[in-house]
Amino acid sequence: MENKSKPQVRMLPSEHYAKLDAYIDSFHIDPHDDRRKDVLIQVLHKAQDIFGYLPEELQVYIAGRFSISPAEVSGVVSFYNLFTTTPRGKVRINVCMGTACYVNGAEKVLEAFERKLGIKSGEVTEDGKFSIESLRCLGACGLAPVVTINDKVYGQVQVEKIESILEHYLTETGNEETSDGKN
Amino acid sequence: MERINSYPALTETFKKFEPLLDSRVHTGIREGVKRMILVCGGTGCHASDSEHLLANFSALIAEKGLEDIVAVSNTGCFGFCAKGPIVKVFPDDVFYVQVKPEDAVDIINLHIIANQVVEHLLYEEPVSKQKIKTLHEIPFYRNQKRIALRNCGMINPEKIEEYIASGGYLALGRALTEMTPEAVIEEMKRSGLRGRGGAGFSTGKKWEFGRSYPSDEKFVICNADEGDPGAFMDRSILEGDSHSILEGMALAGYAIGAHQGYIYVRAEYPLAVKRLENAIQQARSYGLLGRNILGTEFHFDVDIRLGAGAFVCGEETALINSIQGERGEPHTKPPFPAQSGLWGKPTVVNNVETLANVPIILLKGADWFNSIGTGTSKGTKVFALAGQINNVGLVEVPMGTTLREIIYDTGGGIKGGLEFKAAQTGGPSGGCIPSQYLDTPIDYESLNAIGSMMGSGGLIVMSEKDCMVNIAKFYLEFIVDESCGRCVPCRIGTKRLHEILTAITEGRSTDADLVELDELANVIKDTALCGLGQSAPNPVLSTIKYFSDEYRAHIQEKHCPSGVCKSLVQYEILVEKCIGCTACANNCPVGCISGVVKKPHSIDQSRCIRCGVCYSKCKFKAIVKH
Ligand SMILES: Cc1cc2nc3c(=O)[nH]c(=O)nc-3n(C[C@H](O)[C@H](O)[C@H](O)COP(=O)(O)O)c2cc1C
Ligand code: FES
Numbered sequence: 050m051e052n053k054s055k056p057q058v059r060m061l062p063s064e065h066y067a068k069l070d071a072y073i074d075s076f077h078i079d080p081h082d083d084r085r086k087d088v089l090i091q092v093l094h095k096a097q098d099i100f101g102y103l104p105e106e107l108q109v110y111i112a113g114r115f116s117i118s119p120a121e122v123s124g125v126v127s128f129y130n131l132f133t134t135t136p137r138g139k140v141r142i143n144v145c146m147g148t149a150c151y152v153n154g155a156e157k158v159l160e161a162f163e164r165k166l167g168i169k170s171g172e173v174t175e176d177g178k179f180s181i182e183s184l185r186c187l188g189a190c191g192l193a194p195v196v197t198i199n200d201k202v203y204g205q206v207q208v209e210k211i212e213s214i215l216e217h218y219l220t221e222t223g224n225e226e227t228s229d230g231k232n
Numbered sequence: 233m234e235r236i237n238s239y240p241a242l243t244e245t246f247k248k249f250e251p252l253l254d255s256r257v258h259t260g261i262r263e264g265v266k267r268m269i270l271v272c273g274g275t276g277c278h279a280s281d282s283e284h285l286l287a288n289f290s291a292l293i294a295e296k297g298l299e300d301i302v303a304v305s306n307t308g309c310f311g312f313c314a315k316g317p318i319v320k321v322f323p324d325d326v327f328y329v330q331v332k333p334e335d336a337v338d339i340i341n342l343h344i345i346a347n348q349v350v351e352h353l354l355y356e357e358p359v360s361k362q363k364i365k366t367l368h369e370i371p372f373y374r375n376q377k378r379i380a381l382r383n384c385g386m387i388n389p390e391k392i393e394e395y396i397a398s399g400g401y402l403a404l405g406r407a408l409t410e411m412t413p414e415a416v417i418e419e420m421k422r423s424g425l426r427g428r429g430g431a432g433f434s435t436g437k438k439w440e441f442g443r444s445y446p447s448d449e450k451f452v453i454c455n456a457d458e459g460d461p462g463a464f465m466d467r468s469i470l471e472g473d474s475h476s477i478l479e480g481m482a483l484a485g486y487a488i489g490a491h492q493g494y495i496y497v498r499a500e501y502p503l504a505v506k507r508l509e510n511a512i513q514q515a516r517s518y519g520l521l522g523r524n525i526l527g528t529e530f531h532f533d534v535d536i537r538l539g540a541g542a543f544v545c546g547e548e549t550a551l552i553n554s555i556q557g558e559r560g561e562p563h564t565k566p567p568f569p570a571q572s573g574l575w576g577k578p579t580v581v582n583n584v585e586t587l588a589n590v591p592i593i594l595l596k597g598a599d600w601f602n603s604i605g606t607g608t609s610k611g612t613k614v615f616a617l618a619g620q621i622n623n624v625g626l627v628e629v630p631m632g633t634t635l636r637e638i639i640y641d642t643g644g645g646i647k648g649g650l651e652f653k654a655a656q657t658g659g660p661s662g663g664c665i666p667s668q669y670l671d672t673p674i675d676y677e678s679l680n681a682i683g684s685m686m687g688s689g690g691l692i693v694m695s696e697k698d699c700m701v702n703i704a705k706f707y708l709e710f711i712v713d714e715s716c717g718r719c720v721p722c723r724i725g726t727k728r729l730h731e732i733l734t735a736i737t738e739g740r741s742t743d744a745d746l747v748e749l750d751e752l753a754n755v756i757k758d759t760a761l762c763g764l765g766q767s768a769p770n771p772v773l774s775t776i777k778y779f780s781d782e783y784r785a786h787i788q789e790k791h792c793p794s795g796v797c798k799s800l801v802q803y804e805i806l807v808e809k810c811i812g813c814t815a816c817a818n819n820c821p822v823g824c825i826s827g828v829v830k831k832p833h834s835i836d837q838s839r840c841i842r843c844g845v846c847y848s849k850c851k852f853k854a855i856v857k858h
Contacts, residue, residue, distance in 0.1 A: 146461075
């Protein structure tokens with residue numbers, strides 16, 4: 050039954066699917082259980098961790114594993130800010146725009162990143178290397194303004210510090226360290 | 233680990249572990265007491281490299297063979313994140329700030345081996361410039377009363393033994409063996425505890441409702457979505473005292489007759505999730521969660537569910553939809569969750585800070601708790617102090633403390649000695665409080681009366697440098713992003729509010745806009761479907777009420793008095809003051825400043841992006857903003 054619902058053509062890497070399958074299997078989803086969707090958001094987080102984003106192919110696949118319609122999955126994906134259906138950069142820059150960070154100059158920090166990389170918040174550089182996003186409060190408000198790059202947190206970021214922060218990621222070492230870090 | 237099978241066995245375990253905290257509880261250097269170095273491992277200090285520092289301490293202790301005289305441990309957030317990483321040494325009670333990984337050597341060599349306090353790592357009082365040695369002398373801590381945060385920064389949150397040593401799970405043990413669920417509810421009602429998630433509903437009454445609906449199944453949910461951007465008290469408790477939440481949930485479960493609990497945590501808090509997972513595993517293996525807790529007939533287990541970045545999911549009905557794997561849209565109440573919640577079953581939803589208060593109330597009694605605070609608001613409240621304030625951090629004070637005391641005594645006053653302008657409480661649902669109300673004692677009712685609200689405890693302090701119209705616009709932008717779109721007043725109305733505010737900050741508005749702003753805000757307040765929309769106009773209404781002169785300056789004079797709104801600001805170089813040092817030109821990101829060395833420079837206004845870098849770089853006050 051599970052096999053039937055898998056799409057015929059799969060473009061995304063099969064080793065990623067293997068990882069996701071192992072995770073989903075651990076929940077022993079029962080297609081007759083009315084409450085099976087309670088782990089859907091968890092699974093979507095994991096899928097985004099593994100694949101980097103949640104394209105349609107993946108949403109359809111996940112719908113199959115839960116025995117629910119793809120429309121239900123896409124409804125959930127589109128509702129929540131942390132889910133993305135387009136690939137992000139290898140180096141994901143997230144500028145906190147929570148209140149504490151905002152009143153400490155986060156907007157200027159965001160603009161400085163945008164200027165430096167030539168993209169707007171929500172975009173990816175042409176070579177796919179950098180993307181910029183903003184989010185609302187990481188709970189590190191004492192260090193405002195806060196920026197995260199992949200999983201590293203930078204506190205008290207001033208516009209003047211941005212150059213030196215980015216330098217690390219512009220070099221090859223920064224690249225290797227970050228490209229596959231999450232998987 | 234061995235299961236603890238009865239309340240007496242738990243009491244024995246408590247006695248066995250109690251010495252673990254001896255040097256922390258009874259401070260003062262004495263013969264034969266081993267020293268304890270606590271390193272903060274909360275999100276803030278983590279970001280400041282505390283993990284590396286902890287590793288250095290461990291390595292040095294091993295290398296020098298100091299295991300008999302000192303131990304080092306990870307602990308939860310002390311709330312003083314801006315000064316992190318924080319290190320405390322017990323039983324001396326010495327408090328070090330901004331400790332870098334390489335400073336471990338000094339602390340070991342000087343403090344631990346030579347018994348000398350490391351002066352350069354002590355906290356310096358920002359006004360008097362005095363170095364302060366012990367935690368209890370620091371003004372930031374001196375006026376606090378830590379109940380919800382009692383264990384944060386005191387115990388290692390990854391060790392259930394230390395939570396038990398602090399008296400943890402004793403309240404659960406006593407309730408399960410000596411109290412009926414009704415007696416637990418009665419005690420909670422008498423304590424006067426009210427929900428810390430925003431609405432301030434009596435926790436005892438909520439549990440009573442939850443108990444009153446018969447059902448084959450009931451649920452307890454811990455709301456750990458902490459949506460107010462700029463508030464982080466729940467995060468600190470989840471990370472620094474995870475077991476208190478589990479114990480509070482189990483007590484709620486016993487009171488209402490539930491056997492399953494869920495903690496709904498925002499995905500932005502990975503460290504909190506990790507600590508909770510660890511705590512749940514430990515509690516299960518000790519028999520403090522799961523079947524037949526402490527050998528009684530009571531079963532209760534807890535699982536974690538993740539959010540995914542939607543502010544509205546902090547609202548309880550939306551949160552329940554989200555746990556069910558749906559879009560996190562709210563629905564109208566009634567029915568309240570206590571009657572029909574998760575999967576249509578009676579469900580009690582409580583906030584993190586609320587639950588953290590529960591075990592200690594049942595341990596020390598309702599009379600102890602209700603002796604603290606004001607007539608209608610009992611106990612303490614944790615606030616996240618941020619913005620233009622010297623001591624940024626988490627503070628817990630008795631209800632009834634005034635804003636002035638929080639900001640000037642605990643918070644150390646306004647940064648750079650500037651004038652206080654307003655305090656914002658209640659996050660995007662709250663309001664701005666002007667200086668004439670600095671002496672208002674803080675409780676639920678008095679904050680409502682002045683157009684703000686308690687909210688979850690975000691307290692953003694603003695100075696003369698902040699523009700109140702811009703702040704109102706900031707909150708509206710947040711609401712526009714976060715509105716789930718189910719009802720028209722919220723979806724369309726808040727967008728329109730935001731448009732008007734944008735026009736005002738860009739100098740494109742007339743007096744009629746101010747009237748429309750006020751009218752529309754009131755309509756949304758009365759007609760939106762859920763709490764998000766109903767409270768969204770508060771930041772606008774309160775700023776119009778108290779700072780109408782700032783609105784008028786923007787509208788009539790096209791002038792931003794604080795110099796924040798970019799479209800209304802111009803930077804100019806004063807020819808008579810500019811010495812031609814080139815600092816401005818070298819730092820201008822768009823290269824719009826020109827001039828020759830040692831000659832006055834000038835700004836090309838048509839290309840200036842008003843980023844203010846030149847203004848902050850000029851050492852000669854030669855650049856003015858107007
Ligand atoms: C838009 C909106 C956002 C909310 N966000 C939170 C939140 O982040 N955390 C929270 O505990 N309560 C939040 N609440 C309040 C909850 O709906 C609910 O009242 C609370 O969790 C109940 O717990 P308490 O009685 O212990 O306060 C929010 C309410 C609204 C209307
Ligand atoms: S507001 Fe940025 S971390 Fe909280």
